[in-house]
Amino acid sequence: MSSETPEAKASRASRKDDHVRLASAQQTEGPRRTDFDDLEFVHHALSGTSPDRVDLSVNLGDWTWPTPFYVNGMTGGTETTAKINRDLAIAAAETGLPMACGSMSVALDDAEAAKGFTVIREENPDGFVMGNLGAGRSADDARRAVELLRADALQLHINPVQETAMPEGTRDFSTWMSGLEDIVDACPVPVVVKEVGFGLSRRTLTQLAEIGVRFADVSGAGGTDFLRIENDRSGAADFSMLTGFGQSALACLLDAPPEWTGATGSTSAAASTTGSTTAARSNAATGDSAGPGAVPSRVLLASGGVRNPYDVVKALACGARAVGVAGTFLQTVLDQGAEGLVELVHTWQTQTSALFALLGAQRSTDLLGTDLLTRGRLGEFARLRGID
Numbered sequence: 001m002s003s004e005t006p007e008a009k010a011s012r013a014s015r016k017d018d019h020v021r022l023a024s025a026q027q028t029e030g031p032r033r034t035d036f037d038d039l040e041f042v043h044h045a046l047s048g049t050s051p052d053r054v055d056l057s058v059n060l061g062d063w064t065w066p067t068p069f070y071v072n073g074m075t076g077g078t079e080t081t082a083k084i085n086r087d088l089a090i091a092a093a094e095t096g097l098p099m100a101c102g103s104m105s106v107a108l109d110d111a112e113a114a115k116g117f118t119v120i121r122e123e124n125p126d127g128f129v130m131g132n133l134g135a136g137r138s139a140d141d142a143r144r145a146v147e148l149l150r151a152d153a154l155q156l157h158i159n160p161v162q163e164t165a166m167p168e169g170t171r172d173f174s175t176w177m178s179g180l181e182d183i184v185d186a187c188p189v190p191v192v193v194k195e196v197g198f199g200l201s202r203r204t205l206t207q208l209a210e211i212g213v214r215f216a217d218v219s220g221a222g223g224t225d226f227l228r229i230e231n232d233r234s235g236a237a238d239f240s241m242l243t244g245f246g247q248s249a250l251a252c253l254l255d256a257p258p259e260w261t262g263a264t265g266s267t268s269a270a271a272s273t274t275g276s277t278t279a280a281r282s283n284a285a286t287g288d289s290a291g292p293g294a295v296p297s298r299v300l301l302a303s304g305g306v307r308n309p310y311d312v313v314k315a316l317a318c319g320a321r322a323v324g325v326a327g328t329f330l331q332t333v334l335d336q337g338a339e340g341l342v343e344l345v346h347t348w349q350t351q352t353s354a355l356f357a358l359l360g361a362q363r364s365t366d367l368l369g370t371d372l373l374t375r376g377r378l379g380e381f382a383r384l385r386g387i388d
C-alpha cells in the first residue's frame with residue numbers, strides 16, 4: 001500500500017513523465033557547442049594501433065565492465081517510464097552494458113510503482129544493475145532499494161541545483177553530508193555518488209573521499225539541463241538566472257583532486273597549461289602513482305552531455321574510468337525502442353575501438369598518455385583553476 005496521498009502520487013507521476021518529455025525535447029533541439037568541443041587530441045600520425053588489439057573492458061577495482069560506457073540513472077515509477085526502463089534493460093542485457101535506474105524513492109512505499117524498476121531485473125537478471133536514490137534518504141531506504149533490485153551498486157544523486165529550481169524541491173541541504181555518510185557506512189553494496197548535470201567540484205570530491213566514498217560520477221553540465229527542465233515545468237519559480245551554473249564533466253575531471261586520480265606532486269589530475277587559452281595535458285599527469293594501468297583506490301566516472309564515442313574517449317583521456325550516458329540513450333529508446341539502442345551500442349563499440357586504435361590505445365588507461373589541448377571555455381576554466 002502506498003503511504004502517499006492520491007494528489008502527491010499524481011504530482012510525482014507527472015514529474016517523472018515531465019522529466020522524460022522535457023529531456024527528450026532538449027535532445028531534439030539540434031547540436032550545441034559544449035566543453036567536449038573544446039578538447040582536442042594532438043594528432044600523431046604514426047602512433048596508432050590495430051582495433052584487433054583493443055580491449056574495451058574497464059577495470060573498476062570491484063568490477064570489470066565490458067565497455068567503457070553505461071546507461072546512466074534516469075527513470076521509473078510510472079507506466080510510461082516502466083516501458084522505458086524495460087527497453088533500456090533489454091538493450092543492456094543484450095549488449096552487456098551496465099545500467100542504472102532513476103530515483104527509487106517512490107518504489108519504496110508503492111508496490112505498483114516498484115514494478116517500473118523491478119522490470120529491469122526481470123529483463124536483465126544477470127547484468128550489472130545500479131539502484132538510485134537521492135541525498136536525504138535514510139540508510140534503511142538505501143538497503144531496501146538495493147534489495148528490491150538486487151542491485152550491484154547504488155547510485156546516490158546529489159542535485160541541489162535541480163532541487164532549488166524544482167517547484168516541489170527541498171531548499172535545505174544542511175543534512176545531506178551526514179546522511180550520505182550514514183548510507184555509505186550501511187549500504188551493502190558500493191555507493192556511486194553522482195550529480196545530475198551540474199558537476200562535482202574538487203572540494204566536493206575531497207569531501208566525498210573523506211567520508212569513504214570510492215565511486216563518483218561527476219555528471220557535469222552541457223547535456224541534459226535540469227535547471228531548464230524544472231523551469232519549464234508548470235508552477236516553477238523562475239530560476240533561469242542560474243543558466244550556465246555548474247561545471248562540465250571535462251572541467252571536473254581536469255580539476256579532480258589527487259585522492260581521486262592518484263596523481264602525485266601536483267594539485268590536479270591532468271592538464272599542463274601552455275598559454276592562457278590553450279592547455280596541453282601530458283602523459284605523466286594521470287591515473288595513479290602505481291602506473292596508468294593500475295586501479296586507483298577511488299574511481300572517477302563521468303557523464304553529462306555525452307553524444308558519441310568521441311566524447312566517451314575524451315572523458316576517458318581526462319581520467320574517467322567509465323562514462324555514463326542518459327539523454328542520448330533515452331532518445332534512442334524513445335525513437336527506436338530496445339532494438340534501436342542495441343544497434344547504437346554496437347556501433348559505439350566498433351567506433352570506440354576504432355578511436356582507441358587511431359590514438360594508439362590498446363586499453364582505456366592508455367588514453368591517459370595522449371596529448372590533449374584545451375581551448376575556449378574549457379581552456380579558460382583550466383587557466384582560472386591554475387591547472388598545470
Ligand code: FNR
Pocket residue numbers: 019020023072073074075101102103132155156157194195196197219220222223224303304305306324325326327328330
Ligand atoms: C536523469 N538523471 C537522473 N539522475 C539520477 O541520479 N536520478 C534520477 O532519477 C535521474 N533522472 C533523470 C531523468 C531523465 C529523463 C534524464 C535524462 C536524466 C540524470 C542523469 O543520470 C545524468 O546525470 C544527466 O542527465 C546528465 O547526463 P546526460 O543526460 O547529459 O547524458
